[in-house]
Amino acid sequence: MKRRDFTMISAMLRLLYVYNAFVVMSLAIFMCITQRKIIQSMTARSFLENISAPPASSTEILLWSATSFIVLSSLGKFYRRAERKDIRNMLFASEIIVCMILMHSLNLVYDGVVLLVAADLMYRYEGNYREYILLAAMLGLYFMANYNLAIFQLKVIRFDEYLSYYNSSMQTCLAAVKNIFSSLNVVIFVFYMVMIVKNRHEEKERIRLLNEQLADANEKLRLYAIESEQMAEIRERNRLAREIHDTLGHALTGIAAGLDACTMLIDSAPEYAKQQLIRIRETARRGIVDVRRSIKKLRPDDLEKLSFKDAIMNMTTGFAASSGVDVSFTIVGLPKELREDQQEVLYRVMQESLTNAYRHGGASRVNISIGGGDGRLRIVIADNGRGCDDVKPGFGLRHMRERLELLHGTLNYWSDEGFIVEVEIPLNREVHDDKDTDS
Amino acid sequence: MIEKFRRLRLVWFVAIVLTVGLMVADYRANKVIELRLGLFAGSNWNVPQGETYIIIDEVIERFEAEHPNVRVKYVSGIKREDYSEWLAEQFLDDAEPDIFFVPAEDFNMYSSMGALMDLTRFLLLDGTFDPTDYYPAAYRYGLFEDKPYALPRESVLTFMFVNKSLLAREGIAMPSNDWTWTEFLDICRRVTRDTDGDGQLDQFGCYDYSWKQAVISNGLNLFREDGKASYFASARMEETVKFMMELRSIHRNYEVSPKDFDMGRVAFRPFSFAEYRTYKPYPWRIKKYTLFDWDCLKMPAGVSNGNTSTLDTLLVGMSARTNEPELAWSLLKALCYDKTTQEMILRKSQALPTRRDVVLSTEAQEIFQWNSTDNAAMTSTDISAAMDEAVMPPKFKGCADAMLYADSEITKIISGVISFSNALNRLQKEINARLQY
Numbered sequence: 001m002k003r004r005d006f007t008m009i010s011a012m013l014r015l016l017y018v019y020n021a022f023v024v025m026s027l028a029i030f031m032c033i034t035q036r037k038i039i040q041s042m043t044a045r046s047f048l049e050n051i052s053a054p055p056a057s058s059t060e061i062l063l064w065s066a067t068s069f070i071v072l073s074s075l076g077k078f079y080r081r082a083e084r085k086d087i088r089n090m091l092f093a094s095e096i097i098v099c100m101i102l103m104h105s106l107n108l109v110y111d112g113v114v115l116l117v118a119a120d121l122m123y124r125y126e127g128n129y130r131e132y133i134l135l136a137a138m139l140g141l142y143f144m145a146n147y148n149l150a151i152f153q154l155k156v157i158r159f160d161e162y163l164s165y166y167n168s169s170m171q172t173c174l175a176a177v178k179n180i181f182s183s184l185n186v187v188i189f190v191f192y193m194v195m196i197v198k199n200r201h202e203e204k205e206r207i208r209l210l211n212e213q214l215a216d217a218n219e220k221l222r223l224y225a226i227e228s229e230q231m232a233e234i235r236e237r238n239r240l241a242r243e244i245h246d247t248l249g250h251a252l253t254g255i256a257a258g259l260d261a262c263t264m265l266i267d268s269a270p271e272y273a274k275q276q277l278i279r280i281r282e283t284a285r286r287g288i289v290d291v292r293r294s295i296k297k298l299r300p301d302d303l304e305k306l307s308f309k310d311a312i313m314n315m316t317t318g319f320a321a322s323s324g325v326d327v328s329f330t331i332v333g334l335p336k337e338l339r340e341d342q343q344e345v346l347y348r349v350m351q352e353s354l355t356n357a358y359r360h361g362g363a364s365r366v367n368i369s370i371g372g373g374d375g376r377l378r379i380v381i382a383d384n385g386r387g388c389d390d391v392k393p394g395f396g397l398r399h400m401r402e403r404l405e406l407l408h409g410t411l412n413y414w415s416d417e418g419f420i421v422e423v424e425i426p427l428n429r430e431v432h433d434d435k436d437t438d439s
Numbered sequence: 440m441i442e443k444f445r446r447l448r449l450v451w452f453v454a455i456v457l458t459v460g461l462m463v464a465d466y467r468a469n470k471v472i473e474l475r476l477g478l479f480a481g482s483n484w485n486v487p488q489g490e491t492y493i494i495i496d497e498v499i500e501r502f503e504a505e506h507p508n509v510r511v512k513y514v515s516g517i518k519r520e521d522y523s524e525w526l527a528e529q530f531l532d533d534a535e536p537d538i539f540f541v542p543a544e545d546f547n548m549y550s551s552m553g554a555l556m557d558l559t560r561f562l563l564l565d566g567t568f569d570p571t572d573y574y575p576a577a578y579r580y581g582l583f584e585d586k587p588y589a590l591p592r593e594s595v596l597t598f599m600f601v602n603k604s605l606l607a608r609e610g611i612a613m614p615s616n617d618w619t620w621t622e623f624l625d626i627c628r629r630v631t632r633d634t635d636g637d638g639q640l641d642q643f644g645c646y647d648y649s650w651k652q653a654v655i656s657n658g659l660n661l662f663r664e665d666g667k668a669s670y671f672a673s674a675r676m677e678e679t680v681k682f683m684m685e686l687r688s689i690h691r692n693y694e695v696s697p698k699d700f701d702m703g704r705v706a707f708r709p710f711s712f713a714e715y716r717t718y719k720p721y722p723w724r725i726k727k728y729t730l731f732d733w734d735c736l737k738m739p740a741g742v743s744n745g746n747t748s749t750l751d752t753l754l755v756g757m758s759a760r761t762n763e764p765e766l767a768w769s770l771l772k773a774l775c776y777d778k779t780t781q782e783m784i785l786r787k788s789q790a791l792p793t794r795r796d797v798v799l800s801t802e803a804q805e806i807f808q809w810n811s812t813d814n815a816a817m818t819s820t821d822i823s824a825a826m827d828e829a830v831m832p833p834k835f836k837g838c839a840d841a842m843l844y845a846d847s848e849i850t851k852i853i854s855g856v857i858s859f860s861n862a863l864n865r866l867q868k869e870i871n872a873r874l875q876y
Contacts (some may be wrong), residue, residue: 054530
């Protein structure tokens, strides 16, 4: 669609050039013939009496107008193709100068070539005051064309002075032909401009349509994301159910069955019951192992594979890449030994804070400082977003606090040139807690 | 490697530029430059002239000797009446000569359209040229809007032809060079009579004396310098018209014919200096006016002025499109300013040189003596004085049309067709209106 219009515009421009070449040559030839005829009819003296400048010879008129037209059209071609802006401006300036020379060599009889320059300029319309340049250039050229010779000190022979050689009916005829030349030129130019405007309009329409489609697709994608999130949740729930059924269910079932047997055996065969209880304990232990393994599967993949530091780096880099937020780290000290649950909570806290900073604060930069001392680890996540004077903790913040409280940690947040989240957890309970929670 | 290659290329480039430059310079130095000269055959002053190109050829010969690489060419055989059209055709074909004679009627046209070179810069730069060597009326004839566009080559004054035999027959003494309208009228009145008694006037005071000549003798410039206003209603014009009416009344409405003059029956007739030079000395004097003795006087002085007449001048100009302005200027000077050329004009043409020192030279004194037996009234001092006093004819655009209209109207006033009262005021209004276009 676009391609076709563009070739149409090029074709119109070519037509404009060809037409102007025809007019310029016709006028030059007309002047030459008239000058020849004047000389042949021995009326040169009375012709000179009426003109205001010494005329150029016939060959000179032809040569000058043909050469300057060829130069003008090749400059136009280069101008339309040039990529660099400074070269293009230079070419356009020279086009104006050559246009002036061409008009002068035709004794300013024909000003239609001005439209040729205008057409070239409009072909590469690029906004930025282009229209004012066009206006100034065209005004200047027309100003010159309209015999304002006092400014330019140019003297030329007017068209009617050439006409005065002919008889009155011929004069009317020739003047009409000249007017038709000019009018037809304007018609072609206007049509060319209409094509350009139409092309631009269609392009705009096309962009509008594409935008609409894009918005549509975005909406669909959003709905799909919500859907897939729900689906994942369901899938996860099902998996959990399966896991519970497979591991905990299996173990508990075994334990319940074993205990039933023990209840019957404990009196009759206490020794055997004892053995049975040992077996039940084994089953329970296996069940715990299975549950642990299940829980492990819920942990973030990165934490499973990488070190804590690398994992958070990975997470933030991914976040920065996807959201465009600039995330920086100030790591003063990071303890080597962090429990998996601590790692996970901290990981999730950072993830949630980054998400909040981007989603609610609209931040473009987030700084995460990690440090600590006295057996405590402290993480401060500060963003440059909008912040919030009166924070109403939502699910995220509440969830974060709950998780931290499980680790005996604290969560604080406030607004100050952005939103700041401060997290603190104790480190020294590592071994105890591990045993406590695990067994 | 690349650096070396670049340097080599630069050396080549410089070498080529130098060679081409030297070749061009050499070609220019050795090239034969052709200067073209535009001129007409014969005299500008309506008098027969024998060897048409003798002065020009000698000037060219001298010029070419001074400038060995220059050739001066001209088209010969163009008649004076065809010259204006020929020149215009050359201009229309962009083939005009570098230096050309400018007919008086064309000077304004060419200078206003910028076809003639403005000579100001040559005048300023050339220390050997001094415009004050020329008679002011001659030099100023080549000015357009106060800038020089052409140089005066030769001039012609108008004198009064006097039929000495007729005056002697009537017992009237030859008037002196400072005579006035009163004397003129008096003599006319005395000679106008019927000599053979047939009741018809057959001897007259003057022939061909026009109001235009009278206006100049009365010191009136009919037009403002810029040609936008006229002074037909001035007191001097009124004096002139009254004088012309009186002169006309003497002839009692008889229109004097050229035949009357040729037969020696007219006492006075305005006469150009060229005619005087042509018919006064030997070969031509036997062709015309052989029936009587004659001589020339300055024009009679009007009520308010001296014995002034017009100075017609032949101008030579340079094309504004010449390729060799410096050489063209030298040629122009050789044609118009060079003392040798001016002396040749004095010796070999019928016109007057435009340089004062040439007119006043001893050679001129000898030439104007004509022959010892004839007691010539005109000496070179008289002529020089007349040239100094002379005024140039108006030459602005549209001047010819205005004069044509004025002539027909004033002729009507003089002949009484239109009543004299207020007629000049109306004429001035009408002409001023025409000049505004």
